[in-house]
Amino acid sequence: MPLKTEYKLPQGHELRIEVKEDKELLVTAKQGQAEVFGTELSLGEQLTLRGQKLAVFTWHGVVLELTADAECLEDVTDVVYEADETPMVEYLNASNVVEQRRRAAREAGGQGPRTIVVGPTDVGKSSLCKLLLNYAVRYGFAPTAVDLDIGQGGIAAPGSIAATPVEAPVDVEEGLPVEVPLVYFYSHVSPADNPELYKFLVERLAALLDRRAEANAEVRAAGMVINTMGWVDGLGYELLLHSIAALRADVVLVVGQDRLYSQLSSELRARKDVSLVRLPKSGGVVMRPPPLRKLARAARVKEYFYGAHGELSPHSRTLGFSELRVYRVGGGPRAPTSALPIGAEPVADPLRVAPVTSPGELLHSLLAVSHAPAPEFLLSVNVAGFIYVSDVDVTRNTVTFLSPSPGPLPGKFLLAGSVKLFME
Numbered sequence: 001m002p003l004k005t006e007y008k009l010p011q012g013h014e015l016r017i018e019v020k021e022d023k024e025l026l027v028t029a030k031q032g033q034a035e036v037f038g039t040e041l042s043l044g045e046q047l048t049l050r051g052q053k054l055a056v057f058t059w060h061g062v063v064l065e066l067t068a069d070a071e072c073l074e075d076v077t078d079v080v081y082e083a084d085e086t087p088m089v090e091y092l093n094a095s096n097v098v099e100q101r102r103r104a105a106r107e108a109g110g111q112g113p114r115t116i117v118v119g120p121t122d123v124g125k126s127s128l129c130k131l132l133l134n135y136a137v138r139y140g141f142a143p144t145a146v147d148l149d150i151g152q153g154g155i156a157a158p159g160s161i162a163a164t165p166v167e168a169p170v171d172v173e174e175g176l177p178v179e180v181p182l183v184y185f186y187s188h189v190s191p192a193d194n195p196e197l198y199k200f201l202v203e204r205l206a207a208l209l210d211r212r213a214e215a216n217a218e219v220r221a222a223g224m225v226i227n228t229m230g231w232v233d234g235l236g237y238e239l240l241l242h243s244i245a246a247l248r249a250d251v252v253l254v255v256g257q258d259r260l261y262s263q264l265s266s267e268l269r270a271r272k273d274v275s276l277v278r279l280p281k282s283g284g285v286v287m288r289p290p291p292l293r294k295l296a297r298a299a300r301v302k303e304y305f306y307g308a309h310g311e312l313s314p315h316s317r318t319l320g321f322s323e324l325r326v327y328r329v330g331g332g333p334r335a336p337t338s339a340l341p342i343g344a345e346p347v348a349d350p351l352r353v354a355p356v357t358s359p360g361e362l363l364h365s366l367l368a369v370s371h372a373p374a375p376e377f378l379l380s381v382n383v384a385g386f387i388y389v390s391d392v393d394v395t396r397n398t399v400t401f402l403s404p405s406p407g408p409l410p411g412k413f414l415l416a417g418s419v420k421l422f423m424e
């Protein structure tokens, strides 16, 4: 490790670090206090960053040591710089308001805050969610993290919406906990592909989370932190309103867009039970153009199978296509023409579940393994995990796939969609 360099940050400053995709940088807090999106760094603990972009912030001042197996920092990072202008005070204030509601809910045995973070792409929504979750954990709560952003898959694989309890600080290297997530597979990466299905699944997830909250006073009081997708115009805006209503969000944090804030304030004016707060975007948030998002998606799927540091070893298996029972949602006719009024065109039923009949279309697909006991429950039951179709032999009618663990799949039925990617 020939490179070693130190940064002394005064209080309220942050060090913004963008590690190059395939490079590694080690960060250690030597003295003082530092955190990454609300996760405290223990003094002396070495944080390994691989391709990550983040900020190490300090409320009280910190000495950071950066080490790398490189000649100079530029070999492993795109940029490292100190910033004194951050929105952390505003974020902390928002977190404190939410915290008071949590405590009041705990006292009264009532429902704690359901905070939804909204805003266009690349404004730091996911990072703010992590911060809110971490601060809640510091105060002794275990809030539920909900991820409605199907494009990236913050909790489960891309193409899904998911929720998970957060009982410990979010691991800077690994991300949100994935041990017991509640996952629904929407099976596409854009909500525009099947908005009816997106709404249906958000409602299913909301109903299940309601039941969990009803059954457990601590879960209820801790509330939720809901991350959303960055599509905030037209249909995207409509879906956002639907999510706010379905999950009964009562704190809406709008990051980085005045227009969305003003639209939502007129929309929610009559709702005295909903607090709408405008928050600034951090200057450090890194923009990700569509090709980079695609790469990030593939990386996320790879991480699902191989682990953040390659510590998992997935299993490759080959089965006859007839042994796999794969279904797809949407696309079928809503009603037979004979049942429609004269002249009316049959439209596709967005919630129709139909079997996939040819294996060829599954190549490089991510498939969800459903907990459903029968195909008619595929829509309403959550998924156990995912497999990745790495090869299809159409002459032998076989499918080769990667599964996180050996042995039989945890469910009989599989869900396919349009999530395709290349993993070498």
Ligand code: ATP
Binding pocket: 016, 017, 052, 053, 054, 055, 120, 121, 122, 123, 124, 125, 126, 127, 128, 149, 152, 228, 229, 230, 282, 283, 284, 285, 286, 287, 288
């Ligand atoms: P999307 O719309 O794609 O979901 P988003 O609004 O959720 O994006 P984030 O994912 O929070 O935005 O941030 C985008 C990237 O910028 C992430 O890699 C994140 O770690 C990084 N980032 C966020 N805040 C900072 C900061 N202050 N300094 C450096 N990097 C940051």
